[in-house]
Amino acid sequence: MDTSEKFCFCTLAVGDRYRAHVKMLAQDIQTHMPSTTLCILSDQPEQFKNFPHVLVFKHHLQSVKGYHDKRFVLEKALSLFESCMFLDSDVRLLGPLVEEMNWSPGITARAGTDLVKHIQNIKNPKKIEVIKAAGQKLNIDLQQVKWLHEFMFVMKRQNGLEGEFFELWQTISYFFEMQEIYQGEGYAMGLAAARIGMTFDFFREDKFPFFKDNIERVRIQNGQAIIQEKQIYFDIHKQIEYPKRSLWEKINNKLSKQVVFYYRLFRLRVFIKKDPNYYKIFG
DSSP states (O other), X not given: XXXXXXXXXXXXXXXXXXXXXXXXXXXXXXXXXXXXXEEEEESOGGGGTTOTTEEEEEOXXXXXXXXXXXXXXXXXXXXXXXXXXXXXXXXXXXXXXXXXXXXXXXXXXXXEEEHHHHHTTOOOHHXXXXXXXXXXXXXXXXXXXXXXXXXXXXXXXXTXXXXXXXXXXXXXXXXXXHTTOOXXXXXXXXXXXXXXXXXXXXXXXXXXXXXXXXXXXXXXXTTXXXXXXXXXXXXXXHHHHSOOOOHHHHHHHHHHHHHHHHHHHHHHHHHHHHOHHHHHHHO
């Protein structure tokens, strides 16, 4: 197996905004790492047919607000490759590799910390309560749990543990969503990994130059980057995130989102009934 078959990048591209971001990312990878595959789950796979290095699969969002659908991306990527790096759709890859990508089995994240340390920065008391309740139900000491920033992380097969990991992540995601916490994938991943004994580590050195808006703002504040050099990426990001829409389009968009949200909330209860582990752990 050569390097290109061992590793891929992967992401989720569902909805206009995310597809627009991922097209930029696909172009970046084609420019700087053309031999590396980008594995995408998308609601409109045909939009990526012009990228020879892209593998794209049809997908409709399953989680209430889409955040936990990262697990479907990882599951697909790891069924085809030994390891994969998940990138948020709006990450830009700015150059070739500067350091070899040799990954240990399990999860290796670009940014994160101990969950207990991260909890100190959470401003929503309900979120803290739900995380602690999940830890208790799972019979996990939160001191042993890691938290990751989900914008960039690697997963490598670990003796088949990943199947169990994805199943447990699903069950934990249902618990979070039932408590109206829809963005808790970093917590769910940390809890699932701790429960099944999956390795969870961090890489602090960048393997390649990249742009991610909130990370770049921190770099600029810390004097590690110059805003003028990255302004073009901020501008492109803003154009995609805030497209010009008529008042009617804005109203229609808002109503559609609400309908979809309530449909997915209803569907969540159906999914829970089909999950044999949910009532065992959280019932």
